[in-house]
Amino acid sequence: MTQRYYVPDLPAAGGVLELPEAEGHHARTVMRLRVGDAVELFDGRGTVATAEITAVSKRQVTCEAQPCRRRGETPRRSVTVAVGMPKGDRAKFLIEKLTELGVTRCVPLRCQRSQWTVSSGALQKWQRAMIEACKQSGRNDLMEIAAPVAAETWLAAAGEAAAWRLLAHPAAAEGGQLAVGFTQAGQPSSPEQGVAIAVGPEGGFVEEEVRLATQAGWQAVSLGELVYRIETAAIVLAALAMHR
Template sequence: MARRCYSDAPITGDQATLDGNEAHHLLHVLRATPGMAVTLFDGSGQEFDAEVVACKRSTVELAILESRLVDRELPQPLVLGVALPKGDRQRWIVEKSVELGVTRIVPLVTERSEKQGGDKLGRYVIEASKQCGRNRLMEIAEPMRWSDWLTASDLLDEGTPTHRRWVAHPTGVRPTAAEFAQQLPTLLAIGPEGGLSDGEVEAATAAGWKAVGLGERILRIETAALGLAACLTIPQP
């Protein structure tokens, strides 16, 4: 299988040039040489069969041999609002969300959350997309305050039909298999370490959000986020 690489510039012709992290990986990790087969993607939804034609000091030039539209996205958007934890757990949530097909992550600022956002999140998205085969990049939105998240009208595309809004909570009702199987645009909210405050939960339910859970045990941020996302995105037999 050809190595997958990401081009941050749109690929429109019969040639492409990689620089930065992608060129460094090809040159110094994969030891690219002319003739090496590479699969490129640029976030547009297309895949490009390419071949290395020249390796320079900090760039790699490739010839585009063929392009095709390959859709590996979910049938309906899933937007995950999550109070991201610190360190490697943050990276883990982003990577696995990409693998599960999450459309967008919105870092949430709550009463008990850590500092949200960071320059590395976008790189985590690219690396996970290369691994799992997605040709569109999961979006990392700007951090949003809890009160704004609950009432935001632009989290899904304009004109999106009926959708569901779920907030994870230990006392929430476990969704049925039929509810998980419904293919609806979904907003899913996960609180911080220590949980959402009573006031934040009350504000959510007052705004029409449904409190949901996955059982009797208290789950960490990443377990709740990815457990619910997996139930919504992995087809049930």
């Protein structure tokens, strides 16, 4: 499989370039690429280029890139997932899977039941995990990871452009609103119609947050009788939104 590397400023006409520091380290130290090896470069905005390694040193990896091209890909539905992020490796796993699924944007939520504050260091780690997931999966556009925002603020103001807004809430199962059916009126029928998904932290959204969301037009949905972890619920809802 051709190795892929993220280069945000790909020259349109091709030419000699150095891989960014983190990418060069991965190519040189982890993958042990050598002069003459073929790689694929992508800029995170849908543009790719074939390249050949021309020099490898202790500090940098140099490539000769061919002219850039746009890779034809099936249009994806715009999906935003706002979530009260879990801690540690669970958050990294969630970012990786949302990226692989093709989610457009991930918004970390500060909820009333959130047990930790998302730091700038965590955002940087997630950004790197997202890039690695793009490299592995073949995705050529980066998923946006937004700055953390208060759940009340985001639920009241966001998602206006989305054709469907889904709030994960286990109590919704009592009313029969199961997300797995995806049969409710207003379901987006084309990729151009976006979907916004909100998933709370451990323990879920508090009733005040649910009330604010439903007043703003969000539809409370459940995945059935079982209560899933944050990352499980977010991944399942995102997969349903992307592929239904």
